[in-house]
Amino acid sequence: MRKVRRRRFLRGAAALAAIPVRASASGKIPVRLGVAGRPCEAPTFVAPDSDIFRHGGIDARIIRYADERELAAALAAGTIDAATLDLPTLLGPLSRGARIRVAAGLHSGCLRVVAPEDVGLRTFGNLKGLAIATDGLHGPSMDLLTALLVREGIDPRRDVRWHVYAPSSLDELTAALASNSIDCVAAADPLAYRLIASKSAVPYANTADGGFTCGTGLGGGHHCFLALGERFVGAHPGIASALTHAFVATSKSLATTPGAAALAGVRGGFLDGNLYEAIGILSSYDWSASTDLVLEELELTARDFRRAGLLGAHVDAEELAARAYVAL
Numbered sequence: 516m517r518k519v520r521r522r523r524f525l526r527g528a529a530a531l532a533a534i535p536v537r538a539s540a541s542g543k544i545p546v547r548l549g550v551a552g553r554p555c556e557a558p559t560f561v562a563p564d565s566d567i568f569r570h571g572g573i574d575a576r577i578i579r580y581a582d583e584r585e586l587a588a589a590l591a592a593g594t595i596d597a598a599t600l601d602l603p604t605l606l607g608p609l610s611r612g613a614r615i616r617v618a619a620g621l622h623s624g625c626l627r628v629v630a631p632e633d634v635g636l637r638t639f640g641n642l643k644g645l646a647i648a649t650d651g652l653h654g655p656s657m658d659l660l661t662a663l664l665v666r667e668g669i670d671p672r673r674d675v676r677w678h679v680y681a682p683s684s685l686d687e688l689t690a691a692l693a694s695n696s697i698d699c700v701a702a703a704d705p706l707a708y709r710l711i712a713s714k715s716a717v718p719y720a721n722t723a724d725g726g727f728t729c730g731t732g733l734g735g736g737h738h739c740f741l742a743l744g745e746r747f748v749g750a751h752p753g754i755a756s757a758l759t760h761a762f763v764a765t766s767k768s769l770a771t772t773p774g775a776a777a778l779a780g781v782r783g784g785f786l787d788g789n790l791y792e793a794i795g796i797l798s799s800y801d802w803s804a805s806t807d808l809v810l811e812e813l814e815l816t817a818r819d820f821r822r823a824g825l826l827g828a829h830v831d832a833e834e835l836a837a838r839a840y841v842a843l
Contacts, residue, residue, distance in 0.1 A: 620737030
């Protein structure tokens with residue numbers, strides 16, 4: 516990884532700071548934040564109440580989308596200015612040149628691999644020959660696990676058996692785990708958390724140790740990142756920087772105060788699920804938010820996805836990371 520790339524982005528951000536910002540009639544800068552109703556989007560609901568937003572004159576408008584793919588498409592199109600998105604969802608659009616910039620890693624834990632406690636297997640290499648349930652064909656959890664299986668020398672098409680379940684099929688999955696017709700589950704929250712909360716499964720790998728995270732080998736790693744529209748960053752670099760710092764600070768605060776964040780989401784009418792479950796989910800995450808190593812996480816995960824055939828063989832992982840990362 517060449518340090519010159521990071522310096523180049525720092526200089527670029529400084530140069531963009533001279534571009535004037537146009538305020539709304541209220542005197543505040545309107546910023547459109549996209550959400551898909553997931554508990555891990557808590558920073559999007561809480562950051563607008565922060566001192567950084569108030570002092571920066573940022574007027575946040577939260578816009579709901581059906582899912583993360585719609586969210587990523589809206590961000591690339593400039594329909595929204597910022598959103599929190601998991602990296603597996605971002606990599607496809609980024610590989611196709613989407614106008615999205617990635618500024619910070621916010622947390623890990625929302626993508627999980629879980630299994631019955633008596634399975635006794637704790638390395639991805641030992642999943643060979645097993646039946647794996649997932650909550651969506653080529654969803655973020657399936658794709659991330661696929662990339663890690665290939666890294667372990669396992670063919671995800673021939674060496675494991677995939678079974679797709681709807682995110683709402685908790686009872687069906689619980690029965691499948693109990694009958695041993697399914698050996699483990701790769702899924703996003705809230706489904707994966709509900710399997711743990713109901714004691715139907717336990718975490719297969721510890722995300723805090725870099726087990727099932729993006730940029731494996733960099734320590735804890737992250738699942739969800741703050742993504743910004745490229746046009747927004749270019750037109751309002753100062754606001755983009757303030758927003759990034761607000762999201763990082765808010766995410767760190769969730770390590771000790773997840774209840775308030777969950778309540779904010781429910782009160783806004785955007786968060787799916789109930790308050791107590793949301794608090795439990797948020798409390799289970801690693802909120803080690805940071806702008807450090809984002810460039811490396813992008814590149815390493817893109818390399819893993821390309822090796823697994825999830826990105827085209829022509830994709831240059833280093834170029835993708837350099838193009839997507841923005842230092843603010």
